[in-house]
Amino acid sequence: MTSAKRGAAYFDQWYADMAASPVRDAIIARALRLPPGLHLTGVLPGPAVTTLTEELGLSEGGLLLDIACGRGGYGIEVAHRTGSRLIGVDFSAEALRQATSLSTRRLPTGRAEFRLGTLVATGLPAAAADGLMCVDAVQFAEPPPAALIEFRRLLRSGGRLALTCWEAADPADRRVPARIQAVDLRRDLPRAGFVDVRVREQRDWREAERTLWQEAVAADGTDPAVRSLQEEGRRSLDTFDSLRRVLATATAP
Numbered sequence: 001m002t003s004a005k006r007g008a009a010y011f012d013q014w015y016a017d018m019a020a021s022p023v024r025d026a027i028i029a030r031a032l033r034l035p036p037g038l039h040l041t042g043v044l045p046g047p048a049v050t051t052l053t054e055e056l057g058l059s060e061g062g063l064l065l066d067i068a069c070g071r072g073g074y075g076i077e078v079a080h081r082t083g084s085r086l087i088g089v090d091f092s093a094e095a096l097r098q099a100t101s102l103s104t105r106r107l108p109t110g111r112a113e114f115r116l117g118t119l120v121a122t123g124l125p126a127a128a129a130d131g132l133m134c135v136d137a138v139q140f141a142e143p144p145p146a147a148l149i150e151f152r153r154l155l156r157s158g159g160r161l162a163l164t165c166w167e168a169a170d171p172a173d174r175r176v177p178a179r180i181q182a183v184d185l186r187r188d189l190p191r192a193g194f195v196d197v198r199v200r201e202q203r204d205w206r207e208a209e210r211t212l213w214q215e216a217v218a219a220d221g222t223d224p225a226v227r228s229l230q231e232e233g234r235r236s237l238d239t240f241d242s243l244r245r246v247l248a249t250a251t252a253p
């Protein structure tokens with residue numbers, strides 16, 4: 001997920017390939033210590049879900065937004081643990097189809113819904129959410145600061161943001177993908193109107209990611225989803241020291 005511009009059609013195919021690949025799911029669940037069957041897209045390890053849940057501070061019946069939710073696994077897990085209501089947004093219809101299917105198995109009827117929208121134009125009402133999470137996706141927004149402004153719009157006063165991403169270990173490093181270089185959370189979260197902004201490096205999460213890429217590269221599977229994971233793994237391992245894993249948290253004033 002690091003090179004040229006990627007639109008909804010690209011992600012629809014990416015998710016369709018994943019749905020046909022139990023081998024990919026198994027590699028990810030094993031490497032990241034995640035509960036099986038969560039339909040995870042990605043590279044955030046199990047303990048991180050606990051951290052996100054704590055940072056969001058949701059109460060039962062509160063409204064959680066998962067923006068660029070993909071197949072929905074992380075947001076569904078946080079909603080499951082907290083008893084919150086969940087709205088997931090993504091621009092991939094195929095991702096939302098899979099997220100809806102997972103939520104019917106993991107959450108009580110009516111607790112979750114999934115809607116088409118983009119990172120910068122979700123179509124959701126202002127100041128209605130108690131918590132907002134965005135996992136490994138803000139770098140796809142055009143441009144990333146516009147997504148942060150949209151996130152601020154969606155949260156009620158006192159609402160909490162938890163966002164995961166990467167940043168350049170060295171801003172001058174030309175190996176860092178342009179879309180990651182465009183994300184500056186320390187600068188842009190306050191500019192978007194957030195207070196209590198904290199951006200913390202997560203070394204353990206990054207090490208879990210390394211394990212995932214190593215296991216993916218060594219795996220036997222040959223379906224398109226496994227091949228895509230392997231390509232991403234090789235690319236990531238080649239430039240592993242160029243990125244830091246970060247968790248950003250903030251409050252809407």
Ligand SMILES: C[S@@+](CC[C@H](N)C(=O)[O-])C[C@H]1O[C@@H](n2cnc3c(N)ncnc32)[C@H](O)[C@@H]1O
Binds near residue numbers: 067071
């Ligand atoms: C790396 S995946 C992460 C998905 C999910 N948050 C997770 O961690 O499992 C990035 C997600 O961002 C979505 N995405 C990319 N650009 C987007 C945009 N402009 N608007 C909405 N969603 C977008 C993709 O469809 C994909 O689901």
